[in-house]
């Protein structure tokens with residue numbers, strides 16, 4: 664089945680700000696969302712809507728790695744989100760000057776994480792893993808502060824300019840992967856933003 668993931672404006676703002684807080688280190692967290700219907704390219708379709716992203720503070724990270732580092736804190740976040748009636752539908756993490764694709768290490772990590780989660784929370788039928796690849800950019804002239812998103816293939820690329828220095832910016836490519844724990848298979852989902 665083809666899966667469409669719709670990222671709300673609020674969720675996109677949190678995702679990008681969380682990735683650019685320390686742009687030379689990977690970051691990540693949970694994705695909170697629900698099954699929904701949305702207008703995408705003039706058509707009302709079934710999709711998974713991401714309402715919020717929660718950056719996990721208790722993590723270990725560097726240029727090539729990110730992972731939650733405190734099991735108790737991790738479980739506390741899950742418990743809190745569930746207690747409030749929201750659902751964790753997946754996770755996001757950034758890559759630095761790499762690709763917006765899942766690495767073999769990412770897949771190994773996700774499969775183990777789902778096994779651990781199922782032990783505590785019961786069966787998980789689907790999981791979304793979002794990868795945001797961050798590329799720093801330098802421009803030859805001063806550019807006003809701006810954000811532009813464009814679609815290519817199933818991914819989205821957001822270019823953020825003039826955040827702190829008028830000649831610097833970042834290009835963030837977002838790839839989203841739908842993981843089926845039963846068949847242990849991955850499929851790239853189509854990402855949409857408002």
Ligand SMILES: [Zn+2]
Nearest residue numbers: 756758766769
């Ligand atoms: Zn990764």
